Amino acid sequence: MTPLHAPGPTRISVVTPVYQGERTLPVLAEEIAALATTQTSPEGHEWVVAEWLLVFDNGPDGSADVMASLAEAYPFVRPIWLSRNFGQHAATLAGMASSGGDWIVTLDEDGQHDPRDIGVFIDVAMREQAQLVYAEPTNPAPHGALRNLTSRGAKWFFSIFLAGGSVTTFQSYRLVLGELGRSVAAYAGAGVYLDVALGWVVGRHAHAPVALRSEGEERRSGYNLRRLLSHFWRLVLSSGTRALRLVSVLGAIFAVAGVVFAIYVVIATALGAQTPVGWTSTMVVALLGTGAILLSLGVIAEYLGVAVGMAMGRPPYLITSDPQNGPLARRPGRR
Template identity: 65%
Template sequence: MTNSKLHKISVVTPVYQGESTLPGLAEEMAALTTEQVTPDGHRWVVAEWLLVHDHGPDRSPDVLGGLDEKFDFVRPIWLSRNFGQHPATLAGMASSTGDWIATIDEDGQHNPAELGTFLDVAMREQAQLVYANPLNPPPHGRFRNATSKCAKWLVSKALSDGAPATFQSYRLMVGEAGRSVAAYVGTGVYLDVALSWVMDRVAQAPVTLRAEGGRESGYSFRRLLAHFWRLVLTSGTRGLRLVSGLGIAFSLSGFLYAAFIIVQSIVTQSAPPGWPSTFVIILITSGAILFSLGVIAEYIGVLVGMAMGKPPYLIVTDPKDGPWQQRPQPR
């Protein structure tokens, strides 16, 4: 059975070196600008394709200009300089108009025809955000895949205040929530961390990744390391709270060990004169310093949350009237 509501999807693609891959991807996208039906019977269409030029080293601007002339659904967005993948994605999200926002890489490894699978998962689970769940290893090599998986797990389990461990650059999200994230998020914040602040229901859709179109990855080891470090720094204040916890733990350990040394020196009287008191002073002073650093870290954590633009709340429409409802919209 086909549902009557037509879901309009805005597709956002940050462009850094897409000269060789964008034309083929455009043909695939053009086939989705007419009405499609998912396996679960949901009607959808690609309403616009926002190509955000991020000043790469190739002739991507010429390709974007040609696609803009050839296809009505293509919307180039020109950034003033190179800002990086996530800021470019945010720029496209802020400029979108669809009921849903999908983010797709320029290299061709993401098949846009699988957007219907994302929509089925979102509707079935009433999810606000759906990530790709690759059924095959990403085409990056074993070392990069393994380190990427470990880094995501570390941030999700140890450092983040709620970011999922399975986030991917192939995503589908509710349009109004995605545009709100793009409006308030602070400079340099990792996109998936910002999404985790406001997305209550997150799901995964099974997809098959393709090869990267025969071009080299735009991420060197140095850039990947910087990418990971930005993820760590913006993942939340849990790392700062670890500093606070360590301060308290060392302070208590110092007092306990100091008591042990005092008792031992009284009982055995084997310690050199003045040594127990000196060691006790060092332990207590070090513990006090670490505890003070922990208190300072708590204050810094509050300031970090404010600087990153984490909102205290986000107002959205009634879910019954949102993109999950099945009734056709009034004209």
């Protein structure tokens, strides 16, 4: 796609995956409309929202109708229709692939993030020469304490054990160089975790301080426990072979523990001591060993599943025309 870059302010493409934004999108549209004219960041950089790409991910509410009405009301709104529900990261990739701005901003539909903070992102990117800038919340997320705790724990686990400490934190509110984001969207495979894919190619990333807003009581989060666990598991699988290395480490730990226990039993028996060998200890060892084996096989099977899906050509997303204006919308007697 021909880039939107031209002399003048930095042009921003805002990408929003839409699942259940029927009530939140109109308010967000008013905020972004105020940014469709030239803005000046706190450090003096000029920028403008050139397009807002709304990617319909086939949610359960009336988001499609809201998107269509916003496209009629605002010239900068570009609806993108997916053939089915592919998930937030796939929808974001579809929007990034369809964008043309100098920079791409990914912004959730729930109103938790303030679009006016884009200027802060740009300042951080220019000051630190970063290709990717993540939001750094200055206040707790407006979720339950358990969800916030598990979210921080998952990101810490990924940073330490799966990313080698190269990633400290990441958020869905991010600014990424346009050509870099479009390239990632072009080659990312099915089931990929967007932040992992970005980490493969980004030379330098930074963080911008932002304040999180409440999502509002009218909108219920689309992420239940099952979705959140699936989200984390995709993060693990997208991290490459590090999870397999952890499995190898787990096997080595159990092997060493078995050798140490065997030496202990032999020595204790030779000295005439009472050794804890019996039905209970045998069952404990058997259960632990079986659990480790099944866990290892499960991780390997998941990797094989991802590889098979990619080998079969499974697309991460598929863009279609507006279903309300396509062949499915035709009525008897209508041409």
